Amino acid sequence: MAGMTEIDLADPGRLTVPGADRAWAVLISADRYEAERLVQHDTLELTGLETDRRPSPGDPVAVVVDGEPAYLVALGRVESGVGVERDPDDPDPDEDVTPLVVAYTRRLLDEPLPVDGLVFHDSLTPLTADRWRALADRLGPPPPRRTWLVSLDLPIEAASPAEAVRIFWSYVRELGPRELPAYVSPSGDELAMQAYVLGAEANQDPEEDD
Template identity: 65%
Template sequence: MTTDTAYRVNGVGRADGTGVWAVLLPAGRYDAERLVHHDTLELTGLDGTARPRPGDQVAVLADEPPRLVALGRVVAPTGEAPEDPDDPLSERGPAELVVAYTRRAFDEPVPADAVTLDRPVSPLDPAVFRRLVDRLGPPKERRSWLVSLDLPIEAESPAEAVRLFWAYVQELGPRELPAFVSPSGDELAMQAFVLGEEANQDPEEDD
């Protein structure tokens, strides 16, 4: 990886005594991270000798175009992790690199043109890292939201209806089911989301 400046100590950028790295999301992983909340990012099958150490800072990037989608710190693997974070039933394997998210920007990524991506994990210049962090700006204030998912289900009993509900949720997931969200106390502002984006659910408005 190359950046607009050149600062390396033993091949690894340093800031406040920790390494600074850029991690490129694999193809298709960006959508998976947007659709379902994960506390960590697990990457397997990495090659090469340069590896972040626990405590190192990480800029998580998506490609085409390069953009910053999250910040994190490397943590020690605690065991095995799923190969596909969007599929909890997928086969499990060893997590070679685990990044604990400290800041997410999947919905509003910022440009990362100063970083040239040529491998999944590379050292990053601390000055470039700081500029990327500055582009994110301060975190938004957290607030309470009401999120609901309504499914008409035919069943012989309430218990069976609940079982079918969870079966449909697992089968269809956030890629197909619309979730309805509104600020607490303002249900009239409800919006539907599919695939992580606002989706119109009123067929009359499409005409």
């Protein structure tokens, strides 16, 4: 990431961040980012972080996707890894390593923000208090929540309704959000229904593809 101001990792100090002594940025791969977009997780669990410095519980964390440019995709706070179910999407699971567990406080998975001024020598780097605040301020207030209708329709051949339901869930478990289109619309406006695959809007009209 040429042209970026390098952060001095030798002495990050104890930063004046409300509610914590230090702030951090963690770098995830594009593949992990895609996995996080597919299924809603309360936490981000990571192992294989090649750094001697480890955040403490309560430390704020900015989650950044590697790339040119890099993108901010979430904010969170460090939790203890004890008793947390291991994430199958973790690219480097290791039973002998204590994972870094980040509880999401704000997600930008669908509208990531480009960031500059960050240089990662490892997958984890400390942030100054001013840098953390600058990233958090860019998000603004969280968008209002509303009710959505989400459906998944599959034609199933079966001898009974109960068998059809079992086959349906087998398909859902086997194919999942990477292959099955889910249909979503605002509650009360079903005509605005859109199909989503891989966490993004997907055209399901073959005539429009011709």
